Amino acid sequence: MRYVIYGAGAIGGIIGARLQQQGQHVTFIARGATLDTLRRDGLQLRTPETDQILAVQAVGHPREAAITADDAVVLAVKSQDTAAALDALADAAPADVPIFCAQNGVANESQALRRFRRVYGMYVYIFGLHLAPGLVHGYTAPCHGVLDVGGYPDGADSLASWVASDLAGAGFDSLCRSDVMRWKHGKLLANLANALHAACGPGADTSDIYATARAEGEACYRAAGIAWASAEERAQRMAALLPLKQVDGAPFPGGSSWQSLARGTGSIEGDWLNGEITLLGRTHGVPTPVNDFLQQLARRMARERVQPGTMTPDVLRGQLSTAVAIGH
Numbered sequence: 001m002r003y004v005i006y007g008a009g010a011i012g013g014i015i016g017a018r019l020q021q022q023g024q025h026v027t028f029i030a031r032g033a034t035l036d037t038l039r040r041d042g043l044q045l046r047t048p049e050t051d052q053i054l055a056v057q058a059v060g061h062p063r064e065a066a067i068t069a070d071d072a073v074v075l076a077v078k079s080q081d082t083a084a085a086l087d088a089l090a091d092a093a094p095a096d097v098p099i100f101c102a103q104n105g106v107a108n109e110s111q112a113l114r115r116f117r118r119v120y121g122m123y124v125y126i127f128g129l130h131l132a133p134g135l136v137h138g139y140t141a142p143c144h145g146v147l148d149v150g151g152y153p154d155g156a157d158s159l160a161s162w163v164a165s166d167l168a169g170a171g172f173d174s175l176c177r178s179d180v181m182r183w184k185h186g187k188l189l190a191n192l193a194n195a196l197h198a199a200c201g202p203g204a205d206t207s208d209i210y211a212t213a214r215a216e217g218e219a220c221y222r223a224a225g226i227a228w229a230s231a232e233e234r235a236q237r238m239a240a241l242l243p244l245k246q247v248d249g250a251p252f253p254g255g256s257s258w259q260s261l262a263r264g265t266g267s268i269e270g271d272w273l274n275g276e277i278t279l280l281g282r283t284h285g286v287p288t289p290v291n292d293f294l295q296q297l298a299r300r301m302a303r304e305r306v307q308p309g310t311m312t313p314d315v316l317r318g319q320l321s322t323a324v325a326i327g328h
């Protein structure tokens, strides 16, 4: 089975590189400077233990990848890019090609299921960094990350278990789970802090704001009857990854939303992280003022190409109080 990795950034780059190093057949779908770099120079993977450049197969559009139902597509674009990526894929691949969503958030799978018959969720705990085309860093060793796989909306079949076993063979801690979306809903609660880390930096103390964002998320889940993996379950699952190590003598600088600001991409995943909670809140009549604020803050910072970590927690608290006082 070939792995078609859609999106050659932090997560796609690490998963694809590790699968290829394990002898799997891998094709990347990339764009822009990343595509040019992969074709010209290859994919560079730096970790606490290695610095390697891999010659990789990279195409610029799914139609150049001659995808069949015997391939597995690993979707590793940010959620705001999912719809466009799936549109291009649906025009070029059979509807029964399996899609594995290696993404944060919980809305990518349903978008994939609208166009493809076999969709799987992937619970991704990788500490990856992608700031320059064709270059990815991974901050855990010897395990490259946790990647649990399961059917969407639930269940697990032989393909999910096959893929989990390939990922385990490639150095990830990977289980096949029939309740992968319960785990992804748990992770979404942690990712409600992504906007805070992007704004103030991951080291700033914004735990009071995060606690409220998380409580709003949990209230929405309860109102919607959604089950989620607890913080304790998730901490236990990722314990083997910690403590994070350094790459190039430096620690992990910030998560995926922080990286969107650092790269000045002009877009960010907030609508699919905090925005998932505001959507649930509006649907079920649960107030979500903090997530509403963080969603809008993330959009504004991305749009204005603000550098990450440039807002103090006090300035953020002030803006939050004003937004809550005027009701949006």
Ligand SMILES: NC(=O)C1=CN([C@@H]2O[C@H](COP(=O)(O)OP(=O)(O)OC[C@H]3O[C@@H](n4cnc5c(N)ncnc54)[C@H](OP(=O)(O)O)[C@@H]3O)[C@@H](O)[C@H]2O)C=CC1
Pocket: 006, 007, 008, 009, 010, 011, 012, 029, 030, 031, 032, 034, 076, 077, 078, 079, 081, 084, 085, 102, 103, 104, 105, 124, 125, 126, 127, 128, 129, 130, 255, 256, 259, 265, 269
């Ligand atoms: N980074 C991390 O440590 C973690 C990330 N995640 C999640 O994993 C997912 C992927 O994130 P991450 O790897 O960080 O994102 P990145 O931005 O690093 O990588 C995504 C890549 O996909 C590319 N892309 C987007 N649309 C297309 C398209 N239509 N065709 C070809 N390439 C495309 C982007 O190109 P371009 O650069 O041009 O935008 C980018 O290179 C997200 O849901 C994120 O939240 C989960 C756990 C940890």
Ligand SMILES: CC(C)(CO)C(=O)C(=O)O
Pocket: 104, 125, 126, 127, 128, 191, 194, 254, 255, 256, 257
């Ligand atoms: C790296 C991690 C796990 C936490 O920040 C993440 O999920 C992200 O960057 O979005």
